[in-house]
Every structure is written in structure tokens, then in C-alpha cells.
Amino acid sequence: MTQSVPAGRVRPEDWLMVRPEGLYCAPADLHVDPTRPVARAVVTHGHADHARAGHGQVLATAETLAIMASRYGAGFAGRTQALALGETLSLGDVRLRLAPAGHILGSAQAVLEHGGSRVVVSGDYKRRRDPTCPAFEPVPCDVFVTEATFGLPVFRHPDDAHEVARLLEQHRRNPDRTIVVGVYALGKCQRLLRLLREAGYDRPVHLHGALEGLTRLYGELGVEVGPVEPATMAARERLAGAIVLAPPSAIADRWARRLADPIVAMASGWMGVRQRARQRGVELPLVISDHADWDELLATLRDVGAPRVWVTHGREEALVHAARGMGIDARALALVGFEEEGS
Amino acid sequence: MNRFARLLDALAFTPSRNGKLRLLRDHFAELPDPERGWALAALTGGIDLPSAKPAMIRALVAERVDPVLFTWSYDFVGDLAETTALIWPAPDAVAERRNAPPPTLAEVVAELTAASRAEVPALVAGWLDQLDATGRWALLKLVTGGMRVGVSERIAKTAVAGLGEVPVEAVEEVWHGLRPPYEPLFAWVTGAGDRPDPEAAARFRPMMLSHPLEEGELDAMAPAEYAAEWKWDGIRVQVAATGAERRLFSRTGEDVGGAFPDLVATLDFRAVLDGELLVVRDGTVAPFSDLQQRLNRKTVGTKLLTSHPAWIRLYDILVDGEEDLRGLAFDARRERLETWFSDRRPARMDLSPLIGFTTWPELTELRAGARAAAIEGLMLKRRASPYLSGRPKGHWYKWKRDPLTVDCVLMYAQRGHGKRSSFYSDYTFGLWTEAGELVPVGKAYFGFTDDELQQLDRWVRNHTTNRFGPVREVEPGLVLEIAFDGVQRSTRHKSGLAMRFPRVARIRWDKPAGEADRLPVLEAML
Numbered sequence: 096m097t098q099s100v101p102a103g104r105v106r107p108e109d110w111l112m113v114r115p116e117g118l119y120c121a122p123a124d125l126h127v128d129p130t131r132p133v134a135r136a137v138v139t140h141g142h143a144d145h146a147r148a149g150h151g152q153v154l155a156t157a158e159t160l161a162i163m164a165s166r167y168g169a170g171f172a173g174r175t176q177a178l179a180l181g182e183t184l185s186l187g188d189v190r191l192r193l194a195p196a197g198h199i200l201g202s203a204q205a206v207l208e209h210g211g212s213r214v215v216v217s218g219d220y221k222r223r224r225d226p227t228c229p230a231f232e233p234v235p236c237d238v239f240v241t242e243a244t245f246g247l248p249v250f251r252h253p254d255d256a257h258e259v260a261r262l263l264e265q266h267r268r269n270p271d272r273t274i275v276v277g278v279y280a281l282g283k284c285q286r287l288l289r290l291l292r293e294a295g296y297d298r299p300v301h302l303h304g305a306l307e308g309l310t311r312l313y314g315e316l317g318v319e320v321g322p323v324e325p326a327t328m329a330a331r332e333r334l335a336g337a338i339v340l341a342p343p344s345a346i347a348d349r350w351a352r353r354l355a356d357p358i359v360a361m362a363s364g365w366m367g368v369r370q371r372a373r374q375r376g377v378e379l380p381l382v383i384s385d386h387a388d389w390d391e392l393l394a395t396l397r398d399v400g401a402p403r404v405w406v407t408h409g410r411e412e413a414l415v416h417a418a419r420g421m422g423i424d425a426r427a428l429a430l431v432g433f434e435e436e437g438s
Numbered sequence: 439m440n441r442f443a444r445l446l447d448a449l450a451f452t453p454s455r456n457g458k459l460r461l462l463r464d465h466f467a468e469l470p471d472p473e474r475g476w477a478l479a480a481l482t483g484g485i486d487l488p489s490a491k492p493a494m495i496r497a498l499v500a501e502r503v504d505p506v507l508f509t510w511s512y513d514f515v516g517d518l519a520e521t522t523a524l525i526w527p528a529p530d531a532v533a534e535r536r537n538a539p540p541p542t543l544a545e546v547v548a549e550l551t552a553a554s555r556a557e558v559p560a561l562v563a564g565w566l567d568q569l570d571a572t573g574r575w576a577l578l579k580l581v582t583g584g585m586r587v588g589v590s591e592r593i594a595k596t597a598v599a600g601l602g603e604v605p606v607e608a609v610e611e612v613w614h615g616l617r618p619p620y621e622p623l624f625a626w627v628t629g630a631g632d633r634p635d636p637e638a639a640a641r642f643r644p645m646m647l648s649h650p651l652e653e654g655e656l657d658a659m660a661p662a663e664y665a666a667e668w669k670w671d672g673i674r675v676q677v678a679a680t681g682a683e684r685r686l687f688s689r690t691g692e693d694v695g696g697a698f699p700d701l702v703a704t705l706d707f708r709a710v711l712d713g714e715l716l717v718v719r720d721g722t723v724a725p726f727s728d729l730q731q732r733l734n735r736k737t738v739g740t741k742l743l744t745s746h747p748a749w750i751r752l753y754d755i756l757v758d759g760e761e762d763l764r765g766l767a768f769d770a771r772r773e774r775l776e777t778w779f780s781d782r783r784p785a786r787m788d789l790s791p792l793i794g795f796t797t798w799p800e801l802t803e804l805r806a807g808a809r810a811a812a813i814e815g816l817m818l819k820r821r822a823s824p825y826l827s828g829r830p831k832g833h834w835y836k837w838k839r840d841p842l843t844v845d846c847v848l849m850y851a852q853r854g855h856g857k858r859s860s861f862y863s864d865y866t867f868g869l870w871t872e873a874g875e876l877v878p879v880g881k882a883y884f885g886f887t888d889d890e891l892q893q894l895d896r897w898v899r900n901h902t903t904n905r906f907g908p909v910r911e912v913e914p915g916l917v918l919e920i921a922f923d924g925v926q927r928s929t930r931h932k933s934g935l936a937m938r939f940p941r942v943a944r945i946r947w948d949k950p951a952g953e954a955d956r957l958p959v960l961e962a963m964l
């Protein structure tokens with residue numbers, strides 16, 4: 096399938112191309128989420144596979160810049176420029192705007208317009224409600240660059256509330272045990288805290304040290320998560336009957352085994368597949384994801400109405416297949432350095 | 439089903455024995471009967487469902503999901519049941535789902551047990567539409583027989599025992615006498631019932647069988663010493679119900695209850711009974727062919743249950759409550775049977791009536807009228823006989839309605855026509871005269887299988903004594919039991935008799951030709 100190009104228009108692939116360091120917009124001399132240091136980058140969100148230190152200039156939301164500063168230190172880039180969601184910036188004859196992506200606090204889609212066509216680079220996104228960030232905004236466009244982390248029809252995430260209810264039921268049934276939940280430090284941790292509060296759980300939640308900094312930052316950026324306490328081993332006895340959040344690397348390790356008869360839980364979209372959960376030694380898999388599931392991916396392709404879709408970051412082949420079945424000119428965008436992020 | 443699915447799911451993710459025990463105990467404590475009992479049965483391998491093959495599951499998915507996407511998904515997930523459970527598209531009609539709540543485990547078991555093989559896919563698909571992903575996974579594990587969640591029978595029993603103050607050894611002791619869904623077991627361990635008696639298992643008692651009434655035997659029998667009843671044309675069965683268990687056994691002790699859930703459901707008493715299994719509509723016994731449609735099925739659909747209702751016509755009572763009546767004489771047992779019946783009025787049973795008679799000729803006349811459908815003949819039972827196992831001599835006799843069969847001797851064989859032209863397939867047979875001469879009485883060319891035809895053909899070729907064109911004369915060495923619809927005088931046959939519609943009923947390879955019937959036997963059937 097080839098797309099006919101109206102006179103006067105430039106084809107998007109002539110001004111937006113895949114380079115070893117990432118997606119590159121030549122007329123603006125701008126990279127989107129580059130994985131190596133570049134002169135100028137727009138960063139969609141603070142996750143490490145999108146946000147790297149060492150660029151000459153970084154354009155991002157104020158929240159993403161704050162997150163990067165907290166992770167990499169204040170001098171993570173030569174210069175930074177905060178862009179509000181919806182604000183338009185001209186770079187040569189390219190117009191750049193950020194639209195909410197609904198992925199984590201500060202996450203945005205990069206909307207690029209040039210030569211009469213519009214390309215939206217979604218970064219990571221999801222479509223369901225997240226109490227820590229504004230909802231994804233579908234932006235009609237000519238080319239939609241989508242992620243495909245959960246790009247197989249077996250990924251159909253249940254309601255968050257349903258999963259949190261399961262967590263709280265286990266908590267109620269096991270008053271002498273500690274439930275330790277594996278969560279990613281950026282985004283998932285704070286979202287789960289908010290979901291617990293929404294479900295009426297108002298007791299202190301104990302945090303592994305690796306989660307404390309970003310959670311404090313979220314609070315400073317206006318995302319209140321209720322009472323949290325450090326999950327120090329000195330307080331081991333007090334942790335019986337408590338909920339502890341810890342990074343995924345800690346839940347299967349000696350740290351967790353020193354807790355009071357722990358029930359190991361994990362909050363991730365991958366938990367929908369039993370084998371994945373068992374491989375990680377998880378007893379209580381919670382399907383809570385910051386990425387769109389299969390139905391959300393397909394719904395988004397319909398919502399943005401782009402005749403062309405470039406798929407990256409996950410299971411490209413299945414989403415390309417399904418998009419073609421919808422009459423969309425879809426292909427895989429081979430991006431280097433974007434590993435499976437695992438959230 | 440969703441609760442059971444959550445249990446299975448949690449068990450699959452819980453590595454520790456104590457964790458599994460706690461999950462099971464909570465489940466058994468929180469769910470009502472019979473749901474918890476079926477869960478126990480599912481985990482201990484006590485449910486025997488018509489298993490769905492993986493191919494059936496694949497076919498159901500193929501109707502709903504792009505095959506390319508399914509293949510990639512299956513590659514990723516690595517388990518057919520789980521892939522299917524996850525990929526199954528939720529039905530669009532939310533209202534429809536509201537109207538049909540997800541099935542209970544008990545409903546799933548009941549409907550699958552009653553379903554024919556052909557009905558299983560639609561049933562499963564309907565449930566997949568109603569269940570959530572975990573429910574679908576558990577259902578598929580259940581129907582494909584792949585319930586591996588690391589629960590041993592011992593852990594499950596320990597969890598049941600843990601509901602009360604009962605040690606697991608005590609559960610083991612009564613276990614073999616129990617059947618799903620184990621209501622008496624749960625009642626006992628929770629203090630709501632007595633200990634189930636392991637001897638209360640509904641077991642088969644060997645049946646008492648009859649001998650055919652030989653000619654002339656009646657002369658030596660005193661009519662007053664025998665009771666007579668009709669020999670119904672159904673299947674002889676034994677009903678065994680103990681309160682805890684309800685079974686329906688065939689004459690050989692095979693449990694045939696699975697094909698007759700309508701009947702089994704009514705066995706709400708404690709007794710062992712002997713009777714004839716029939717299909718009865720509005721009090722009328724249907725032909726045997728109707729009953730045949732319900733036989734040899736592991737399961738039976740609801741349509742057939744309605745159109746072919748099962749019934750038992752009672753002959754005898756072996757055990758009443760705790761009391762073994764087999765040592766009593768027939769008359770005494772019959773009295774007990776009649777009392778039991780009028781007390782109980784079982785929903786799908788009646789009594790096989792006794793036939794009043796004082797002389798044998800009187801009974802012979804009644805028997806001649808027994809040509810109506812569903813009556814095979816008469817039974818004569820010695821009034822003083824206890825209920826004995828096996829086929830004891832001198833107690834029970836079957837006196838079938840006019841047999842209209844005679845044992846003849848093969849005399850000539852002729853080549854057939856068409857595809858049988860290379861076989862000797864048309865047989866002329868005869869009976870012995872008083873003088874010891876064999877005279878032809880008829881000709882038959884059907885009533886045997888293709889295999890039997892080949893055997894007969896070989897026998898003919900090996901025992902030929904003479905050839906007349908296409909006809910071979912054979913030595914008088916093979917007995918054929920010939921069935922026929924009637925006999926009349928004929929001048930065309932040397933015997934002076936002609937049979938109507940003769941056919942080979944059986945080849946009596948075992949019977950010496952000298953013991954075949956004599957001409958007067960046939961003359962008596964005129």
C-alpha cells in the first residue's frame with residue numbers, strides 16, 4: 096500500500112527518520128527520546144528508556160524535567176526548556192506541541208507538524224484513568240507512532256479497582272503476614288498508592304528506600320499519596336499485617352525474605368500471563384499497567400484516525416497485522432536502544 | 439465458577455503447603471453445598487466429565503479470533519487454556535451478560551454430565567462468554583482435564599478435616615464410601631451431621647437369574663408353588679440407594695446411572711430393588727428401541743430426558759433400609775416390596791403385577807395373549823425360594839412368548855446372486871422325522887453377518903457330499919436356529935409344512951446335528 100501525497104506536501108518519512116540514536120526530525124534538528132547524547136531532544140517522559148542524561152538541550156514538560164533532575168542530578172542537560180501541555184513551539188519550520196499521554200506524571204506525546212502533515216509520537220501511553228496524571232488526548236494526525244508493549248490480544252488488563260480489591264482481600268485474610276508489592280519506582284508506585292487510598296485504605300504504606308525519593312517528588316509536584324513510612328528492617332515486627340512497596344528487583348531477594356512471612360505480589364501488565372508471574376516467584380499477581388492493553392491500542396488507532404501507523408517498542412508484528420486488517424498502512428519502526436521496559 | 443476459578447488461580451500461585459491448606463479451608467468454609475463439594479471433587483479427580491479435546495478448544499477460538507494473532511499469542515503464552523482464556527473476546531452485549539450470570543461449578547458439572555459429545559462445544563462457548571478471564575481459564579482446565587495446581591488428594595482432605603475437629607485419618611476412613619458432592623462429609627466435619635457410614639456405599643448385590651423353561655418341565659411343577667409375572671422387554675436393573683449414594687446397576691453390576699439422571703434423581707430412599715428399566719410414557723411401556731436410545735450413553739441431553747422418560751417396574755426388594763431381605767422367601771419379599779412401595783410411592787416406579795392363575799393351561803392361555811409390545815413372556819418364580827445369586831437351578835424360570843424358532847439341519851447350499859455370487863449363501867434346511875430321516879422344511883438366505891457368511895461358505899465347501907449345478911449337498915452336520923413368523927401346511931414340500939419368512943437366527947456351531955428339532959415340534963406350531 097502506498098499513500099498518495101498531495102502537491103505541496105512533504106512526505107513524513109522525508110523529514111522524520113530512524114537514526115541509531117533515535118527518531119530524528121531533520122528540519123528542526125530534534126530527536127525524540129534519543130538513547131544517546133544529541134544536540135536537542137524532546138523527551139516524552141521520565142522512564143530511563145526514554146529519558147537519558149547528557150543532551151545539549153532537553154524539551155519536556157516541567158514534571159518530566161523535574162523527574163530527570165531528581166534521577167540524574169541538576170546538570171543532566173546543557174539547557175532545558177519546559178513546555179506546558181498544549182503549548183506550541185516553533186523550531187525552524189517545524190511546530191512542536193506536547194499532548195498528554197496518560198502514562199505517568201509528566202508524560203506527553205510529541206506532536207510534530209511540518210510541510211502540511213502532522214506526526215504524533217505517542218511515547219508510552221495508556222487510555223484508562225490514572226489519578227496521578229491527565230488522560231491521554233487523541234490527536235488526529237497523518238502518521239501515528241505508537242508503542243506496542245502489550246501488542247498481543249492476550250493482554251487485556253482488568254479494572255484497576257478489581258486488582259486493588261484483590262490485594263486488599265489478601266491483606267484482610269492474612270493479618271499476620273506482610274504483603275510486599277513489586278512496583279516500578281517511577282509512576283507505578285505512586286499510582287498504586289493513590290489507588291489504595293481511593294479504595295479506602297488509609298493506613299500507612301511502607302516504602303522500600305529506593306521508592307522514597309520519587310514519591311516525595313510526586314508530593315512536591317502535587318500528587319498526594321497519603322501516609323507513607325520507610326520499610327526498615329528495624330520495624331520488622333510492625334510490618335506484620337502491613338503493605339510494603341518495593342522495586343521489582345527487591346521482592347524476590349533476601350530483603351523481602353526478612354519480612355514477616357511475606358506474600359510476594361507484583362503490579363505489572365505482564366502479570367496477566369501466569370508463566371511470567373511464576374517466573375518471578377510472584378504469589379499475588381496484580382495486573383496494573385501503565386501501558387495500553389490490546390483493546391486500548393486498537394481503540395487509539397481508531398481514535399487518532401491516522402492513515403499511516405508506525406509501530407515500535409514491543410510486539411510490533413501483531414499490531415502491524417491488526418492495523419493492516421483495519422485498512423491502515425502500518426509498519427514497524429525499527430528503533431534502536433529501546434529495550435523492553437517491563438512496566 | 440468464578441469463586442472456584444479464583445481458588446484454582448490462587449492455588450496455582452501459592453507454593454507453600456500451609457498456604458494451599460489455608461486457601462482450601464477458607465473455600466470449603468465459605469462456599470455452600472454442593473459448590474464446595476464439586477470443588478473438592480475437581481481437585482481430587484472425582485469428576486468424570488466428557489473431556490474436551492484441545493482441537494475443540496482451538497475450533498471455538500478459530501471462530502472468533504484471527505488465526506495469525508492466535509498463533510503468535512499461543513507462542514508467547516505457551517498454554518492453550520490460558521491463551522484461549524485471555525484472548526476470548528468479551529461479548530458485546532453487556533445486557534446479555536447481565537441476564538445470564540456466570541454458571542456455578544455445580545451447574546457446569548451437571549450440564550456437562552448431561553450433555554452429548556456434540557452438545558459440549560456450544561455449552562463451553564456459552565460459558566466462556568459469561569466468565570471472566572480467570573473463570574475461562576479454570577473452565578478450560580476443568581473440561582480439558584488439566585487441573586494441575588499442585589494440590590494432592592491428601593492436602594484437599596486435610597483441608598476438609600480442618601473445618602472441624604476431625605483428624606484427616608478419620609476422613610480417609612469414610613472417603614471410599616463417599617461420592618461428589620460430598621454433602622454428608624461436610625455435614626459431619628462441621629458438626630451438622632453424623633459420621634457417614636463407609637458401609638453405606640451403594641454396592642451391587644449379585645442378581646438372581648432364571649433358566650428357560652424346558653418342554654415338559656411344567657408337568658412336574660405344582661402351580662400353587664409358583665408365582666407368575668410378566669417378563670417385561672426392557673433391561674433388568676438393580677437400584678441401590680443408601681441416602682448417601684444412588685446407583686443404578688446393570689445385570690452384571692455395571693453402573694449405568696449416568697445415562698439415567700432423571701431416574702437416579704428420584705432414588706431418595708434407602709433400599710436395594712430389582713426391576714425392569716423401561717421407557718414409559720403416560721403409563722404405557724414404549725418399545726425396546728426407545729429404551730435403546732438411552733442406553734450406552736455416558737450422558738444424556740435434556741431433550742431425550744423429556745421425550746424418553748425412564749421408569750422402573752419393580753420385581754423384588756433385596757434390602758429395606760438396613761435390613762437384608764434376601765434370605766426371605768419370594769412371597770415374604772413380595773409382601774415387603776408392596777408395603778415399601780405403598781409407603782414410599784417412588785416417583786418413577788411401579789410394581790410389576792403378579793398374574794393370578796390356578797392351572798398351567800390357564801396360564802398358557804394368558805401367555806398366548808402376551809404378544810403385545812414390551813412383554814417378552816412370563817416369569818415363574820418359586821414362592822418359597824430365597825433371593826439367590828447367579829443362576830441356581832429349580833427356582834426361577836423364564837417362559838418366553840411363542841418362540842417360533844426351530845433348530846434345523848443344513849442340507850443344501852446354493853450360490854447367491856450379485857455380489858454374493860461367489861458365496862454359497864442360500865440355505866435349505868430340514869428337520870428329523872420320527873424315523874430318523876432328514877426332510878427339508880424351508881430355505882433361508884438372510885439373518886447372518888458377512889463374517890458368518892464366509893464361515894458358512896467355508897463350511898459348505900469343506901462338507902460337500904454332492905453337486906447339482908449351482909447347488910451343493912452337504913453332510914448333515916450343521917445346526918441352524920431358524921426363526922419364522924408362522925407355519926402352514928404345504929403340498930410342495932416333502933415335509934408337508936411351509937414356514938413364513940424363515941431366517942437364520944443363530945448358527946449353532948456348538949450343537950450336534952442329532953440334537954436338532956424333530957418335525958412334530960414344527961407341526962405343533964401350526
Ligand SMILES: [Zn+2]
Nearest residue numbers: 140142198219
Ligand atoms: Zn514509560
Ligand SMILES: [Zn+2]
Nearest residue numbers: 142144219436
Ligand atoms: Zn517505554
